[in-house]
Amino acid sequence: MSAPTLKLSDINLNDPELFEREGAHDVLRLLRREAPVHWNPGGEVANGFWSITKYDDIRFVSRNPELFISSKGIAGPGIRPEALQSLDSGAQPQNAGANISIIGMDPPRHVKMRRLVNKGFTPRAVNAMEPEIRRITNEILDKIDGRDELDFVLEVASQLPLAVICGMMGLEQKDWALMFDLTNKVLGSGDPEYQTEVPEEERGTSAAARATAMLGVGTMMEYFRNVLEDRRRNPREDDLPTILLESEIDGEKLSEGDLLAFCFLLILAGNETTRNGISGGLRVLCEHPDQKAKLLKDMSLMESAVEEILRWVSPLHHMARTATADTEIRGQQIKAGDRVLMWYPSANRDEEVFEDPYTFDITRTPNEHLAFGIGEHFCLGAGFARRELKVMFEELFRRFPNIELAGKPERLRSNFINGTKHLPVRLNSGR
Amino acid sequence: MKVQVNADMCEGHAKCEKAAPEVFKVGDDDVSVVLVDEVAPELVEKVERAIRMCPRQAISWAKV
Numbered sequence: 001m002s003a004p005t006l007k008l009s010d011i012n013l014n015d016p017e018l019f020e021r022e023g024a025h026d027v028l029r030l031l032r033r034e035a036p037v038h039w040n041p042g043g044e045v046a047n048g049f050w051s052i053t054k055y056d057d058i059r060f061v062s063r064n065p066e067l068f069i070s071s072k073g074i075a076g077p078g079i080r081p082e083a084l085q086s087l088d089s090g091a092q093p094q095n096a097g098a099n100i101s102i103i104g105m106d107p108p109r110h111v112k113m114r115r116l117v118n119k120g121f122t123p124r125a126v127n128a129m130e131p132e133i134r135r136i137t138n139e140i141l142d143k144i145d146g147r148d149e150l151d152f153v154l155e156v157a158s159q160l161p162l163a164v165i166c167g168m169m170g171l172e173q174k175d176w177a178l179m180f181d182l183t184n185k186v187l188g189s190g191d192p193e194y195q196t197e198v199p200e201e202e203r204g205t206s207a208a209a210r211a212t213a214m215l216g217v218g219t220m221m222e223y224f225r226n227v228l229e230d231r232r233r234n235p236r237e238d239d240l241p242t243i244l245l246e247s248e249i250d251g252e253k254l255s256e257g258d259l260l261a262f263c264f265l266l267i268l269a270g271n272e273t274t275r276n277g278i279s280g281g282l283r284v285l286c287e288h289p290d291q292k293a294k295l296l297k298d299m300s301l302m303e304s305a306v307e308e309i310l311r312w313v314s315p316l317h318h319m320a321r322t323a324t325a326d327t328e329i330r331g332q333q334i335k336a337g338d339r340v341l342m343w344y345p346s347a348n349r350d351e352e353v354f355e356d357p358y359t360f361d362i363t364r365t366p367n368e369h370l371a372f373g374i375g376e377h378f379c380l381g382a383g384f385a386r387r388e389l390k391v392m393f394e395e396l397f398r399r400f401p402n403i404e405l406a407g408k409p410e411r412l413r414s415n416f417i418n419g420t421k422h423l424p425v426r427l428n429s430g431r
Numbered sequence: 432m433k434v435q436v437n438a439d440m441c442e443g444h445a446k447c448e449k450a451a452p453e454v455f456k457v458g459d460d461d462v463s464v465v466l467v468d469e470v471a472p473e474l475v476e477k478v479e480r481a482i483r484m485c486p487r488q489a490i491s492w493a494k495v
């Protein structure tokens with residue numbers, strides 16, 4: 001689907017519809033070739049920003065967390081200062097520097113905060129949790145057993161990450177659906193499907209997106225205020241809210257704001273990305289029947305298949321940074337204060353790093369993709385995400401080896417999350 | 432040359448141990464320790480690889 005008429009001057013990566021219709025790879029390929037560090041002009045509301053599209057440059061930005069900070073926003077270009085004044089203050093949580101915990105924190109505080117919980121995410125912790133991940137997976141698959149067609153996202157892909165992170169947070173099962181809904185509202189705020197509280201004729205506007213995100217954030221905060229209140233009175237053995245409540249940094253307990261933000265981040269980060277890794281993974285395997293057959297024949301390829309899925313799908317399209325000093329990358333002058341967006345799908349198709357980057361190959365080695373970022377903010381949940389994908393595909397293909405796509409995937413309108421909202425599949429269990 | 436692991440950053444991903452088992456070992460506390468005082472010349476390349484691959488970028492050459 002290459003567009004021969006694509007010109008640099010037409011490029012706008014702040015267009016969520018470009019990602020919804022899967023046109024971004026053509027744009028990113030052009031940028032890598034002709035303008036690997038590219039100034040994307042802003043709009044009436046949005047800031048202009050630098051697009052970083054080369055693997056090595058994304059590593060460079062990620063590895064310099066003091067030069068490229070996260071605390072001024074981690075998603076999207078941010079709102080122009082002039083425009084911000086006319087919006088309700090702090091209208092866009094991820095832009096306005098709202099407290100979004102470690103993912104929006106800089107050195108030196110960042111690592112201190114991260115270390116409060118990171119022991120719960122090490123390879124050891126993941127191994128210990130694997131039997132539970134497998135049990136949950138089979139519980140999910142039991143529910144679809146005997147069915148013919150279904151929405152793989154709603155009934156399968158979303159359910160595992162939701163159960164895992166809600167379990168770690170000690171949330172009651174009756175609340176998991178609410179967490180699913182709120183995650184969609186916050187991270188999918190720009191998609192009309194999730195703008196359910198906005199009058200129908202206003203859906204699809206940027207005001208509707210802001211209102212939806214605000215509502216999601218507000219409800220989530222309220223919810224976790226109650227969770228924290230409960231854990232203060234009834235501490236639990238090892239759930240994350242209790243651990244956070246008992247933690248100290250430099251001799252001080254965390255503030256209510258820090259506690260809430262941490263809970264909020266864990267729910268958001270643990271949910272949607274992994275969901276899209278699972279649904280995107282099933283899709284790409286079904287679209288490459290030779291690769292799926294190869295995997296089914298030799299399930300020991302699963303770990304490398306998962307890495308290739310992560311490279312191919314890149315569940316997060318980008319993370320943002322803000323420069324703190326004037327810097328040059330590939331001859332371009334980045335000024336202090338400029339916003340920089342690192343495009344992971346582009347790094348993961350970089351011709352200078354990956355051989356035949358547009359070939360989906362479940363045996364690819366080496367495969368040092370950047371789907372989880374690198375360095376200071378390297379995904380805290382990477383071990384869990386990898387294991388969830390692995391166990392899910394092991395169990396899914398063991399039980400439903402003939403599963404196939406049964407319709408067009410419906411994609412999320414977002415340039416941040418590489419999301420699939422609905423994926424119709426047929427199980428073909430031979431009944 | 433001396434190599435060091437920043438224990439604050441390390442989270443036990445063990446990529447280093449895979450790349451250079453002669454030099455790194457991940458302990459029971461999920462933190463990698465450097466096994467050698469000086470990295471032998473023939474291991475420098477492996478250590479360079481570990482430095483590159485560490486997801487947390489926790490490994491560096493010690494400045495003298």
Ligand code: HEM
Pocket residue numbers: 062070074102103104114161165265266269270271273274277314315316319320370371372373374376377378379380381382384385386
């Ligand atoms: C396939 C699934 C996932 C992908 C692709 C993914 C991707 C990412 C990326 C790219 C970052 C780096 C942000 C940056 O450099 O600014 C990140 C950070 C983070 N992720 Fe994930 N993630 C996934 C799953 C998870 C899961 C399951 C959890 C939790 C259980 C999680 C928790 C976090 C947290 C807490 C951070 C912030 C780390 C920090 O700033 O120190 N993620 N993730």
Ligand code: SF4
Pocket residue numbers: 436440441442443444445446447448455457462463484485486487488489490
């Ligand atoms: S690869 Fe990095 S994070 Fe992992 S154990 Fe080695 S030093 Fe630690």
